[in-house]
Amino acid sequence: LAKTTQPISMDSYEGQEVNITCSHNNIATNDYITWYQQFPSQGPRFIIQGYKTKVTNEVASLFIPADRKSSTLSLPRVSLSDTAVYYCLARQDTGRRALTFGSGTRLQVQP
């Protein structure tokens, strides 16, 4: 499984765009990049997933360059409620479907 590396923490202010970059240098051809969000005392929640280029949903955008060695989660106009831990995962498309979480990025949004 590809190891992912992301910043331990980030700070932002309400209304700003937040970009969290994740490094996955040894990503396999059949791996998908998946992001989860976790609030304190809750289970992680799926945010977005992609294989290459750009994916956008109602919550976030995910940018994956052609070499797929990194990806960037973009949260537009964050609010206080976006304060959470964000996990970047390389998900295997075949075989065991377990998720391998790292320590994640703690995003703190200030008023």
Added chain:
Amino acid sequence: ETGVTQSPTHLIKTRGQQVTLRCSSQSGHNTVSWYQQALGQGPQFIFQYYREEENGRGNFPPRFSGLQFPNYSSELNVNALELDDSALYLCASSLAGDPTDTQYFGPGTRLTVL
């Protein structure tokens, strides 16, 4: 649509005891995974069940065992509890064959071992 539920919410046990945690999967989901999350860390995969059989296991000793029932609900059993077993235990359900393999997590059970 009912989400993933877990019981109990909190639990306090002493070393050497045994514990059973329960999970009801989201409606329509047939795969259940269990994770252990220590304070300040990301969740760690324990095992996964599909069609009532273990379908993969992480790096956890045999005293961690599980069951999946015909209605796809699941149990996690931990024998001979150790202090390091204190953690948030998360259950996640998913649908085999879903191309995104999105896992839906429950709120977790907070286990404290004294």
